[in-house]
Amino acid sequence: MSEVQLSLNSVDKTYYGKKIEAAVRAVKNLSLQISKGEIVALLGSSGCGKTSTLRMIAGFEGVTGGTIQLSNHEIQQLPPAKRNVAMAFEGYSLYPPLTVRDNIAFALKAERVSRSESDAKVMEMAKFLEIEEILERYPSSISAGQQQRASLARALVRKADLYLLDEPMGQLEPQLRSVLRVRLKQYLQEHQMTTVLVTHDQTEANALADRIAVMEDGELQQFETPTQLKHRPANIYVGTFIGEPPMNTFAAEVKPVGKGFQFQLEETGELLDYQKVDFQQPLRAQLIQHKRIVLGLRPHAVKLGKGALQAQVISNQWLGDQSHIAAEFANRIIVAVSHQREEFQLDENVPFHLEAEDLHFFDAENGNAIAHGLEM
Ligand SMILES: Nc1ncnc2c1ncn2[C@@H]1O[C@H](COP(=O)(O)OP(=O)(O)OP(=O)(O)O)[C@@H](O)[C@H]1O
Ligand SMILES: [Mg+2]
Incomplete structure (x- = not known):
């Protein structure tokens, strides 16, 4: 030291x-x-x-x-x-x-x-x-x-x-x-x-x-x-303060299914399904203890083009080296960053997915981080 x-x-x-x-x-x-x-x-x-x-x-x-x-x-x-x-x-x-x-x-x-x-x-x-x-x-x-x-x-x-x-x-x-x-x-x-x-x-x-x-x-x-x-x-504040554009956040309820989980978004009841993902201990035990969490998703981790989720495009900007796409999802705005020039049109419904290892989990009560991705 x-x-x-x-x-x-x-x-x-x-x-x-x-x-x-x-x-x-x-x-x-x-x-x-x-x-x-x-x-x-x-x-x-x-x-x-x-x-x-x-x-x-x-x-x-x-x-x-x-x-x-x-x-x-x-x-x-x-x-x-x-x-x-x-x-x-x-x-x-x-x-x-x-x-x-x-x-x-x-x-x-x-x-x-x-x-x-x-x-x-x-x-x-x-x-x-x-x-x-x-x-x-x-x-x-x-x-x-x-x-x-x-x-x-x-x-x-x-x-x-x-x-x-x-x-x-x-x-x-x-x-x-x-x-x-x-x-x-x-x-x-x-x-x-x-x-x-x-x-x-x-x-x-x-x-x-x-x-x-x-x-x-x-x-x-x-x-x-x-x-x-x-x-x-360490917490939602740092998660959303550090990084441009800011991290997307969604309040969700934790539903254990098999080895994995589903996260039900509080706003609209939409399900993010990770029941086939192997959530190992102690993360598994931690998540079960937290009935309500806030999920954090970096814009770079929102993978557009395919997947079970859908968002409706509100804006699509090409910044010279990356596209910033804002879209409506679960009554909120989700922002995605892509390193190629995306051609999505306004109001277009775009499928997307979020990998479990890209999720940040925060305690809904005090905002403190529970885990990042699948690690503990
Ligand atoms: N001399 C002073 N008397 C009373 N309040 C003060 C005084 N100096 C600072 N404050 C208050 O203390 C808080 C912190 O101020 P400070 O200047 O340390 O912030 P800062 O992080 O440097 O902000 P900025 O980025 O705007 O420079 C603010 O609420 C400010 O209004
Ligand atoms: Mg200052």
């Missing part, structure tokens, strides 16, 4: 407004252990507590409860300047009276890095982020995307125990973003920089992070590698 660099232990954050009713519990009992050199993404919808978490780690917000350890030292009581943490802020926070060059070099001055070394580092970083041309300009005269890169440069140029990047590429156009993403990952890995990166873009999280912490409403939902999040989501 690699060395832990950052540890959040039951961290809580409540913002108390002027009135007690205005209190917001933004982060709830958050525990995370991040290894030295690891790149972790905090991913979640707007307002789920990502920035609050970063700001507590950096020291710009106090914790309401819990502790934070960096390189085995408790830091939650230290002021930001004593934590040796470099942060690129969501709102950039560049110093307006300083040029981009001086903004980037600011922390190096405080670290008493020599002038020549500082110049070389600033230039290396400016080239890396493609902002050499604006080094003599002031923050008020450059675009949001340029400010964002200047702010990122200012954080990355420092020597710190931890790098916190809050939406570091949100303002960049897609092409530059994908180029910089690859470069940034290489840079962080090469220099063994432990990094927590905030994003609500899952492509960015997948591309950059070794592990992703999915948050919702202040709570950690799952902390796993991108592959595990996709294949073994």
Whole structure:
């Protein structure tokens, strides 16, 4: 097991407004252990507590409860300047009276890095982020995307125990973003920089992070590698949040038949028939215990063209490399993705099937995953 660099232990954050009713519990009992050199993404919808978490780690917000350890030292009581943490802020926070060059070099001055070394580092970083041309300009005269890169440069140029990047590429156009993403990952890995990166873009999280912490409403939902999040989501929230287009879900009743099962969809009573499939223990026992479940089906797993089920096409879009088909099934919309150009017409009834190994099973009561495919 690699060395832990950052540890959040039951961290809580409540913002108390002027009135007690205005209190917001933004982060709830958050525990995370991040290894030295690891790149972790905090991913979640707007307002789920990502920035609050970063700001507590950096020291710009106090914790309401819990502790934070960096390189085995408790830091939650230290002021930001004593934590040796470099942060690129969501709102950039560049110093307006300083040029981009001086903004980037600011922390190096405080670290008493020599002038020549500082110049070389600033230039290396400016080239890396493609902002050499604006080094003599002031923050008020450059675009949001340029400010964002200047702010990122200012954080990355420092020597710190931890790098916190809050939406570091949100303002960049897609092409530059994908180029910089690859470069940034290489840079962080090469220099063994432990990094927590905030994003609500899952492509960015997948591309950059070794592990992703999915948050919702202040709570950690799952902390796993991108592959595990996709294949073994811990609950319905993660299942439907990760993956594009989102996972289809259907509430169903479990009916054991022979060695297999039928799942009767609650909405219309339609049967998904897997009575000839060998559901082995302990999955079998688990499913029998759950009378009601939610089935999750990834759009890529909806196999169109043949099968006992039928859906009526509502839309069929060719996106250049894949078809997205939405169709009505069991009073709901089911979305399918196919890697060939499908010619289905509107209102056409299309047969389809779902392999048992592609099903995700969730507990209908609490949303937690029971199993994925035929494994337990
Ligand atoms: N200074 C503050 N005072 C009161 N409430 C706050 C404060 N800062 C954040 N909040 C609230 O805390 C919750 C979490 O906010 P936070 O900024 O951490 O979310 P986020 O995940 O970074 O969202 P986004 O993706 O929009 O940046 C939100 O409900 C927000 O309104
Ligand atoms: Mg934020």
